Amino acid sequence: MTRRKASTGVLASAAVGAIPTVAAAQELKHLDLPAPRREGGQPLTKALMLRRSTREYSDRPLPDQILSDLLWAAFGINRPSGDRTAPYWRHVMVIDIYVALADGVWLYEPKAHALLAHLKGDIRAQTGLQDFVATAPLNLIYVAHGERMTDVSPEDRRLYASVDTGFIGQNVYLFCASEGLATVFRAAVDYSKLARTLNLPDQQFVTFAQSVGYSRA
Ligand SMILES: Cc1cc2nc3c(=O)[nH]c(=O)nc-3n(C[C@H](O)[C@H](O)[C@H](O)COP(=O)(O)O)c2cc1C
Secondary structure (H helix, E strand, C coil), X not given: CCHHHHHXXXXXXXXXXXXXXXXXXXXXXXXXXXXXXXXXXXXXXXXXXHXXXXXXXXXXXXXXXXXXXXXHHHHCECCCCXXXXXXXXHHCCCEEXXXXXXXXXXXXXXXXXXXXXXXXXXXXXXXXXXXXXXXCCEEEEEEEEHHHCCCCCHHHHHHHHHHHHHHHHHHHHHHHHHHCCEEEEECCCCHHHHHHHCCCCCCEEEEEEEEXXXXXC
C-alpha cells in the first residue's frame, strides 16, 4: 500500500477536521515508506552548485518515493550500527523529524523507515511565519528532546540541538538540489504556538522548520 493510500485510510476515516487533535491510540498507524534509493543522484559538486533557498512553491505533492528518499537522506540510518546520515551530539539521539503534509502530521521513525500518524488536519500554515509555508507540500518540523540532554545548561541544549538540526537541514538542502526540489530552512516560526499545536511535552522543543516542494517558478 502506498503512503497516500494508507494515509487516506487512517486520516480520512476520522473525517479530517480543521482543528488538529492528537491521533487516538487506536488510529495510530505505522506506515511503511517505500525503501529509500541509496544510489544515483547528482555528483556532490553539482548538488553544491545547485543548493539554494526557495520561497515560492507550487502545491504539487511529493511522490511517496521522493518523500522516502528525502527522509532517509535527512536523518535515516546508513550503517548497521543504527547511526545516521547526519552526525549528532554525544551519540545521543535528540532530534525527531515531524512531517507536516496536507493530510496531517506524521513522525518519521528511522528504524522502521516509516511514518507514525501524529495529528489529523492540515497545520502547514502554522509551521512558519511566511505565507509560502501553507502551499509547500511538505514542511519538516525539527523537534529536540531536551530531557535526553543531561549535564548541560538550557543554553547548551539549544546550541547542540540547533547544530544537530543544521546538519540534517543541509542534508535536505543537498538532496533537494540533487533532485530538482525546492527547499528553505526556517527560523521564522512561532515556536510556542507550534509546540502547542504538536502537543509536545514540556521538555521537547522545536528547533527549526524546513519547507520542501517544487518551485513555482
Ligand atoms: C539558521 C537559519 C535560519 C533561517 N531562517 C529562515 C527563515 O526563517 N525564512 C527564510 O525564508 N529563510 C531562512 N533561512 C535561509 C537563509 O535566509 C538563506 O540560507 C540565506 O539567505 C542564503 O541564501 P541561500 O540559501 O539561497 O544560499 C535561514 C537559514 C538559516 C541557516
